[in-house]
Amino acid sequence: MVAKSNLNCDVLVAGGGIAGLLCALSAARHGAKVILCQDRPVLGGNASSEMRMNILGAEALGKRGKELQVEPREGGILEEIRLDTSVQNPQRSATMFDAILYDKCRTQPNLTLMLNTTITGVEMKDGRITKAIAERQSTEDIFYIAAKVFVDCTGDGRLASEAGASFRMGRESKEEFNESLGPDKSDDKHMGSSILFHATEHDRPMPFTPPTWSRKFTEEDLKLRPHAQGLSDLGEYHFCALDFGYWWIEWGGEVDTIKEGEKVRDELLAILFGVWDHIKNGGEHDADNWALDWFGFLPGKRESRRFVGQYMLTQSDVLNSREFGDAIAYGGWSIDDHPSGGIDATDEMPGQLTAVPHLYNIPLRCCVSADVPNLMFAGRNISVSHVAFGSTRVMGTCGVIGQGVGTAAACAVKHHIEPNIISSNTKLMEEIQQQLLRDDAYLVGIHNKDPEDIARKARITASSEQTQGKAANIISGQTRAVFGKRGAPPDRSNPGTHRWMSSPQAGPPAWIELRWEHSHTLSEIQLIFDTGMHRMLTMTQLDGFVRKMIWGKPQPETVRDYQIEGMVNGQWQGLVDVKGNYQRRCVHKLDNPISIKAIRVSVTATNGLDHTRILEIRIY
Numbered sequence: 001m002v003a004k005s006n007l008n009c010d011v012l013v014a015g016g017g018i019a020g021l022l023c024a025l026s027a028a029r030h031g032a033k034v035i036l037c038q039d040r041p042v043l044g045g046n047a048s049s050e051m052r053m054n055i056l057g058a059e060a061l062g063k064r065g066k067e068l069q070v071e072p073r074e075g076g077i078l079e080e081i082r083l084d085t086s087v088q089n090p091q092r093s094a095t096m097f098d099a100i101l102y103d104k105c106r107t108q109p110n111l112t113l114m115l116n117t118t119i120t121g122v123e124m125k126d127g128r129i130t131k132a133i134a135e136r137q138s139t140e141d142i143f144y145i146a147a148k149v150f151v152d153c154t155g156d157g158r159l160a161s162e163a164g165a166s167f168r169m170g171r172e173s174k175e176e177f178n179e180s181l182g183p184d185k186s187d188d189k190h191m192g193s194s195i196l197f198h199a200t201e202h203d204r205p206m207p208f209t210p211p212t213w214s215r216k217f218t219e220e221d222l223k224l225r226p227h228a229q230g231l232s233d234l235g236e237y238h239f240c241a242l243d244f245g246y247w248w249i250e251w252g253g254e255v256d257t258i259k260e261g262e263k264v265r266d267e268l269l270a271i272l273f274g275v276w277d278h279i280k281n282g283g284e285h286d287a288d289n290w291a292l293d294w295f296g297f298l299p300g301k302r303e304s305r306r307f308v309g310q311y312m313l314t315q316s317d318v319l320n321s322r323e324f325g326d327a328i329a330y331g332g333w334s335i336d337d338h339p340s341g342g343i344d345a346t347d348e349m350p351g352q353l354t355a356v357p358h359l360y361n362i363p364l365r366c367c368v369s370a371d372v373p374n375l376m377f378a379g380r381n382i383s384v385s386h387v388a389f390g391s392t393r394v395m396g397t398c399g400v401i402g403q404g405v406g407t408a409a410a411c412a413v414k415h416h417i418e419p420n421i422i423s424s425n426t427k428l429m430e431e432i433q434q435q436l437l438r439d440d441a442y443l444v445g446i447h448n449k450d451p452e453d454i455a456r457k458a459r460i461t462a463s464s465e466q467t468q469g470k471a472a473n474i475i476s477g478q479t480r481a482v483f484g485k486r487g488a489p490p491d492r493s494n495p496g497t498h499r500w501m502s503s504p505q506a507g508p509p510a511w512i513e514l515r516w517e518h519s520h521t522l523s524e525i526q527l528i529f530d531t532g533m534h535r536m537l538t539m540t541q542l543d544g545f546v547r548k549m550i551w552g553k554p555q556p557e558t559v560r561d562y563q564i565e566g567m568v569n570g571q572w573q574g575l576v577d578v579k580g581n582y583q584r585r586c587v588h589k590l591d592n593p594i595s596i597k598a599i600r601v602s603v604t605a606t607n608g609l610d611h612t613r614i615l616e617i618r619i620y
Contacts, residue, residue, distance in 0.1 A: 004142045009035040009112070010413040011406075012132050012147040014119045017045025018055060018395045019379030019402035020153030021101060022077045026406030027151075028110035030435065032413045035145055036111060037134050039118040043101040045155065046300040047395055047539065049094035052196050053247075053300055054540040055082075057396020058332025058359055060486075062548050065534030068468065068497045069484030072332050072359060073533040076441040078399040079584050082537045083555070087582050089539070090552030097539050117143070119159045122150075128374050128418075129163050149409045149419055150375050153402060156258050157305040157381045165369045166308040171386040179315040179387045181335060181354060189340035190386070192253035193299035195268040196245035197276070198541055199290045206291035208280040215274035219283060221346050227275065228285045242279070242290050244542035248350035249275060250302075253340030257304050265299050271343055302338070302380070302393060309383030310423060311365035318360050318388050321489045326423040327361035327443050328404030328432060331397040332486075335390040356391055358489045359482060361444045364432075365423045367405045373418040378405040396538075403441060408432050438618065440479055440528055440585045445492030447477030448616075455619040458514035458599075462500060469501025469613070471512055479528045479615045499530060502612040508604050510612040514619065515567075515598040523593040524620040525564055525576065527601065530557035530613035531584040554582030556608030564588065567598035582607060 009032075013024040016038025024036040046053040058072040059065055065072055073079065081100065089096045105113040114134070121133035129150045134143040152160040157167060170188035174180060225248045249272050252264035272295055279285045316322070318335060335354040339345035366383040369375040377383070379398040391397070411432050412419045422428050433443055434450050448456070455475055462471035476498045482488040483495035502510035531537075532555040536548050550556065564576035576588045599619060603612040 002140045002142055004144065007035060007143050007145045009033045009145065009147050011149045011151060011409045012037070012145050013151045013153055014132065014159040015045075015153035015155060015379065016040070016043040016115070017153060017155060017379060017398070018047055018078070019398040021104070022399045022402035023151055023153055023378045023406035023409070024111055025077055025104060025108055026403045026439070027410045028108050030407060030410035032110065032410040034111045035114060035147070036105065037114045037117045037119055039116070041115055042098040043105065044098060045395070047097070049098050050298045051296050051300040052094050052198070052541055053395070054538045054542065054545065055395040055399065056333065056538060057394050057399070058330065059396070059536055060333060062536040064332060064486045066484050067534045069481055069534075070487040071480040071482065071533035072487070073535070073537060074396045074400045075479070075533070075584070076400065076403050076436070076439050078396065078403070079440070079531065079533070082539070083531060083583055085539050086537060086551050087554055092539065092541060092546070092551070094541070114143070119154070119162065122159065122162045124163065127372065129372060132159060148374065149412050151405060151409055152307070152375065152377050152381060153379045155301060155304065155380055157307055157377070160307050160369065160375055160377060160381070161305065163372050163375055165371050165375055167305040168308065169305055177314040177385050179385060181315055181337065181387045182385070190253050190257070190304070191302040191338045192250040192340065192342040193257060193264050193268065193301045194247050194250045195272050195296045195299050196247070196249075197272060197295035198245065198293055199242045200293045202289050202291060205288045208276060208291070210273045210277040213270055214277060215270045217274050217278045217282070222275070222278065224346070224349050225343070227279055241542055241544055242287060244540070245295070246275070248343065250338060250342035250350065251344070252299070253338070253342055257301055261299075265297065268299055269297070303389065305381055306386070306389060307377050307381055307383055308370045309366045309377065310368050310370055310420065311363055311383060313362065313366050313384040313388045313392065315385065315387040318356055318391050321358040321360040321444065323445065323492070324361050324363035325426070326364040326429050327446065328364045328367070328408060328436065329362040329397070329400040330359050330442060330444055331362060331391055332356055332359045333391050333394045333397060335387060336394075337387070337390045357486065359444050359487060362392065362401060363423070364404070364408055364429070367401065368419050368423065373420040376405050376409060376419050378402040400441060403439070404436060407435055407439070438526070442480060444488045447494065449477070450618070452620055453618045454516070454520050455514055455617050458516055458619070460512065460514055462502065462512040463510050464503035464506035466501040466503060466611070468497050469499055471500045473498055474500050474512065474614055474617045480533060499613050499615040504610040508612070509602045511600055511602040512614060512617070513598060513600045514617065519595045519597050521593050522566060522596045522599070522619060523590055525588045525599065526616075526618040527586045527614060528616040529559045529581070529584050529586070530615060531555045532557050554607035556606065557613055558582055558584070558607045559603050559612060559614065560607045561605040562601060562603045565600045565602070566594060566596040568594055568596055572600065
């Protein structure tokens, strides 16, 4: 018998992909009671063990970053997860990655995780959502979940569509938004879905017989889709690696990827086996000893519904890095469009990249429904044109959008307001943006102005410093360098390294001191360390990507061992002693607030670098 239950929360997040996960964690960390409903048994969406795609974003396959000049990798909760995964999962196990994401939810106060639970409907009153209806077939349960704010991170937008929110599907014409990259006429076509595979090389030939229903491919069919082992002469974007599979095994862009989802999966499996048959039996591909050991049965979907928000991001906004007063996230991936015909578009490149010159902001208005006042979106279903979607759709960008939306949702709950009025309230937007910066998120051109951060009023000295790493940089208001080529736009880049760097010759310990004229009551200390954010760092099955990263251990720039002392009644008193750190953002809350006139952070070891780097110290 089906059991019916009533649940209550402040924020309901539908969808446990990277966007939904970060949205739920952020809202919960800022005091909202959160329920996260995920229709699969694992979290992570396209990054989960069910699909196994890399989380990529503004780093643009590592090509945008340059040490101490451009650090484009996403910060905040996503960086926390990446660093945890690198250290805790050196073997790059896909299911261990699932477990790391699961642990984040299971150990998070204020967050209730409901796996295998699908949103199937809503209840409305006066144009607002009052309850979401969720079903969990495995336990024969139906849940009626009341919330103040509802956030759709499902990708396909099931919750928002049930609420009657306006959406678009297909491609807008060039004329509608003056987009040179759009088609001449609008249509209902879109990007397709993909299934990845993993293969392993053995010490002997491994024969392969395809199923009878697999498709057949010739070298001519795949002439623009590199499929021999190694890098392609078409560039790194078109990498070909038997250990990872091919993102261009893509299909479904000319059918309804929601209603025809089963057909899309069946066709993708037929394509996958057909491609593998060609690799194994259709000529010389250096694959005699290779055998499939995993392939997905759940397609990784690129595009379906895009909801109409209070603003729609377009090609011009992305390419010109337009300023937005309500910025809550940023992007930087190229505008990356794929032919709707997928693998059947044999005379078209499988992906066309238009470089994005600078990092760009994404406004909150793209994430708030134009129709339903308490409905928000995060992930690939936000309010963007098809062309702009080519850049915003990647998981790294979706993740920071999720953190921004979760922070905004918690703000709405705190102030007892609807999300649809936040963007027009300058004070509330500044509160959200300053909280995101405090959480080590990045926003183009926005700096720390937190009046409660007393570090900004301190006199700062250090045991030593480098010319490009002055001690005073820890209160510059920015926690990364973005002034180099393809970083932030020059008028919003705030040049500099934005970190203290001790002298290598001085050796450890290295210390930095903050001192005030009068005593202050201290309750919290926050440190931001360097974690090499100019490099790629992502969970991947692709050995070629791993060679570009430092994986399986802490990042060498990161401070490992440090102590914090406070000047209490004229004497230094130990407050914090940390060994073995590898995280970027470290927050220390004191059990008993104390009155101090100075704080000293002493670093005795890094994870490999010959000097100390600290980007920011905040004191509350």
